Amino acid sequence: MVDKSLELFDCGHRACGGCGPAMLARLMLKGTGEDVIVVASTGCMEVFSTPYPETAWKVPWIHSLFENAAAVASGVEASLKHNNRTEKVVCICGDGATFDIGMLCISGAFERGHDITYICYDNEAYMNTGIQRSGATPYDASTTTSPAGKKSMGNSLPKKDMPQILNAHGASYVATASVAYPMDVMKKVEKAVNTPGACYLQVHTPCSTGWGFDGSKTIEIGKQAIECGLWVNYEMEYGELKASKKVRRVPVDGYLKAQKRFRHLFKPQPVTEEIAKIQAIADANAAKYGIDIQLNE
Amino acid sequence: MLQIMEGSHAVAEAAKLCRPEVVSAYPITPQTHIVERLAEMVADGELDAEYLCVDSELSALSVCIGSSAAGSRVYSATSSQGLMLMAEVVFNVAGMRQPIVMSIANRALGAPLSIWNDQQDSISLRDAGWFHLYGEDVQEMTDQHFIAYKAAEQHDVLLPGFVCFDGFILSHTYEPVDIPSQEEIDAFLPPYVPYNKLDAKAPISMGMYATPDYYMEFRYETDQALQRAGDAISAAGKEFGEMFGRDYSGHTESYRMDDADVAFVALGSICGTVKDAIDEMRADGIKAGLVKIRTFRPFPAAELAKALAGVPKVAVLEKNISLGSAMKGAVGPEVKDALTGTAIEVYSYVIGLGGRDIRKKDIRAIAALAEKGVGNMFYGLRTEVL
Numbered sequence: 001m002v003d004k005s006l007e008l009f010d011c012g013h014r015a016c017g018g019c020g021p022a023m024l025a026r027l028m029l030k031g032t033g034e035d036v037i038v039v040a041s042t043g044c045m046e047v048f049s050t051p052y053p054e055t056a057w058k059v060p061w062i063h064s065l066f067e068n069a070a071a072v073a074s075g076v077e078a079s080l081k082h083n084n085r086t087e088k089v090v091c092i093c094g095d096g097a098t099f100d101i102g103m104l105c106i107s108g109a110f111e112r113g114h115d116i117t118y119i120c121y122d123n124e125a126y127m128n129t130g131i132q133r134s135g136a137t138p139y140d141a142s143t144t145t146s147p148a149g150k151k152s153m154g155n156s157l158p159k160k161d162m163p164q165i166l167n168a169h170g171a172s173y174v175a176t177a178s179v180a181y182p183m184d185v186m187k188k189v190e191k192a193v194n195t196p197g198a199c200y201l202q203v204h205t206p207c208s209t210g211w212g213f214d215g216s217k218t219i220e221i222g223k224q225a226i227e228c229g230l231w232v233n234y235e236m237e238y239g240e241l242k243a244s245k246k247v248r249r250v251p252v253d254g255y256l257k258a259q260k261r262f263r264h265l266f267k268p269q270p271v272t273e274e275i276a277k278i279q280a281i282a283d284a285n286a287a288k289y290g291i292d293i294q295l296n297e
Numbered sequence: 298m299l300q301i302m303e304g305s306h307a308v309a310e311a312a313k314l315c316r317p318e319v320v321s322a323y324p325i326t327p328q329t330h331i332v333e334r335l336a337e338m339v340a341d342g343e344l345d346a347e348y349l350c351v352d353s354e355l356s357a358l359s360v361c362i363g364s365s366a367a368g369s370r371v372y373s374a375t376s377s378q379g380l381m382l383m384a385e386v387v388f389n390v391a392g393m394r395q396p397i398v399m400s401i402a403n404r405a406l407g408a409p410l411s412i413w414n415d416q417q418d419s420i421s422l423r424d425a426g427w428f429h430l431y432g433e434d435v436q437e438m439t440d441q442h443f444i445a446y447k448a449a450e451q452h453d454v455l456l457p458g459f460v461c462f463d464g465f466i467l468s469h470t471y472e473p474v475d476i477p478s479q480e481e482i483d484a485f486l487p488p489y490v491p492y493n494k495l496d497a498k499a500p501i502s503m504g505m506y507a508t509p510d511y512y513m514e515f516r517y518e519t520d521q522a523l524q525r526a527g528d529a530i531s532a533a534g535k536e537f538g539e540m541f542g543r544d545y546s547g548h549t550e551s552y553r554m555d556d557a558d559v560a561f562v563a564l565g566s567i568c569g570t571v572k573d574a575i576d577e578m579r580a581d582g583i584k585a586g587l588v589k590i591r592t593f594r595p596f597p598a599a600e601l602a603k604a605l606a607g608v609p610k611v612a613v614l615e616k617n618i619s620l621g622s623a624m625k626g627a628v629g630p631e632v633k634d635a636l637t638g639t640a641i642e643v644y645s646y647v648i649g650l651g652g653r654d655i656r657k658k659d660i661r662a663i664a665a666l667a668e669k670g671v672g673n674m675f676y677g678l679r680t681e682v683l
Binding site: 034035036037039046047050051052053055057058059060061062063064065067068071072073074075076077078079080081082083085087104105107108109111112 | 368500
């Protein structure tokens with residue numbers, strides 16, 4: 001059972017107000033409990049939580065490089081296994097470290113099937129370096145390296161389906177979550193760390209600075225993403241869909257309009273064909289994961 | 298008892314005797330025979346270790362960081378391109394003060410692709426914060442593994458170390474070698490006691506980031522520790538000598554340096570050829586000598602200055618090229634710096650790159666060039682293909 005009163009991520013860190021990843025760090029450790037070793041990649045969370053000589057982490061924590069957390073975690077796990085130690089091993093890495101630069105190390109770790117839980121805090125761009133596009137950036141989002149302009153509608157590529165890539169590795173548990181639903185995050189973390197083998201959790205962590213919304217709206221934005229179907233919370237075991245969060249879906253417009261990264265889709269006037277493409281992505285998600293609540297439900 | 302053994306297999310035996318808890322490596326020629334033999338040892342139950350077949354050298358050394366930080370003694374081995382792929386991790390290991398020992402079967406770097414020997418790979422990472430040991434023969438490179446772990450794990454050192462030996466020339470050569478027993482190595486190298494480790498009962502943060510207020514002090518302390526590693530290597534080498542009769546207390550080794558008119562400075566297997574050439578030159582009345590560098594990092598400047606004192610000319614044999622530099626080789630400028638304030642002339646000679654053979658007559662020719670004051674050059678170029 002998750003001990004919600006457990007506070008293992010200390011206050012006083014340097015995250016922005018309303019930081020989604022900071023919320024996840026706190027929730028994640030409630031899900032893991034104290035008997036854990038955390039492996040971090042370079043990124044926002046590493047920087048805002050561990051400026052030497054201060055740390056927000058009340059559990060053992062290690063950071064090596066940007067791309068190698070899954071390999072470092074493999075090494076930690078091998079050492080623990082050799083010495084019959086009980087700590088759970090959890091990676092916490094951003095989407096750039098996960099979808100892009102860390103793919104090699106992640107693939108190796110999941111192929112080898114280490115007993116680790118890899119958690120990606122997905123804020124959909126390289127936020128630590130100033131909002132550059134990553135493989136997790138959604139279609140048409142304007143970032144500093146995929147800016148909207150006279151000849152650009154922002155990021156022209158779809159978001160990479162990282163969970164499916166890890167399913168293809170035979171991961172025992174793959175799930176998505178959102179900080180907008182804290183109980184769900186904690187439960188899924190608890191389930192992942194207690195499932196043998198390599199598990200992957202991808203958590204939507206809205207970023208007020210990078211996405212362009214007020215820091216008080218993080219949870220609201222997170223919920224809107226789910227309600228429109230652009231983010232789906234689901235669970236898979238050995239590649240099979242076991243559960244997904246059902247919603248009474250609303251059009252994507254409201255979610256998009258609430259964020260500056262999609263502002264170019266509405267000003268000076270709505271770009272209906274682009275908004276329709278994004279709506280099609282949400283519709284495809286809904287069909288794939290069966291999230292629409294039917295009339296008779 | 299002496300056994301005839303391939304160099305790579307002797308290194309694998311040495312690694313096994315050090316009782317690593319985790320072995321993590323990625324295959325690359327000419328390192329492969331080491332990791333293949335270790336895999337056999339694990340498969341046959343001779344070595345109780347977690348053996349990780351990883352996806353790349355980047356992962357190989359990253360795994361080592363994790364295991365070492367969790368408190369395990371770890372081992373890896375690589376070469377050439379593999380060392381370059383893991384270069385970012387190499388620097389990281391030293392900064393994180395993990396006492397990892399890694400064997401380097403020295404090999405040239407591409408392009409053009411070459412699987413053959415020179416020392417460009419490890420020399421190129423001389424500034425990474427690892428200590429560097431170079432072996433001349435199979436016995437020496439085998440023994441250096443025991444010394445490396447012992448020195449690395451001292452709590453006033455806590456730095457990683459390379460044990461370097463020439464690919465193919467040593468890794469694939471069969472030589473008589475004395476492999477100590479497990480009991481003997483256990484007596485020399487006690488179990489690893491981490492200074493600190495990842496442990497849920499006593500949480501610490503490792504690998505935090507440093508602002509400009511702290512970064513320079515971290516680098517200073519790492520340099521200080523690397524200087525202390527020199528003393529630890531020397532002490533371990535002396536203790537090893539007392540136990541096994543092979544003394545490695547010196548970072549350098551002098552050969553026929555009395556009254557020498559020209560001294561060679563070299564690292565690795567070439568020293569054997571140089572010694573033979575010196576014997577012939579001495580027989581012909583040419584007074585040549587050799588100072589072999591066994592520890593390249595920390596650089597043994599004082600020891601080298603003492604060994605070379607009074608020699609008019611020094612010829613540094615370089616199996617590397619510092620492209621675009623004035624002396625061409627990377628070792629020469631450091632030797633020259635060690636001799637600052639003396640009238641000794643120091644010249645670099647780039648030889649044997651990418652596996653080009655080095656013969657005794659080449660050594661004699663280089664001695665003649667040094668005598669004439671001609672150096673800081675490639676030696677042995679095939680001008681007809683330029």
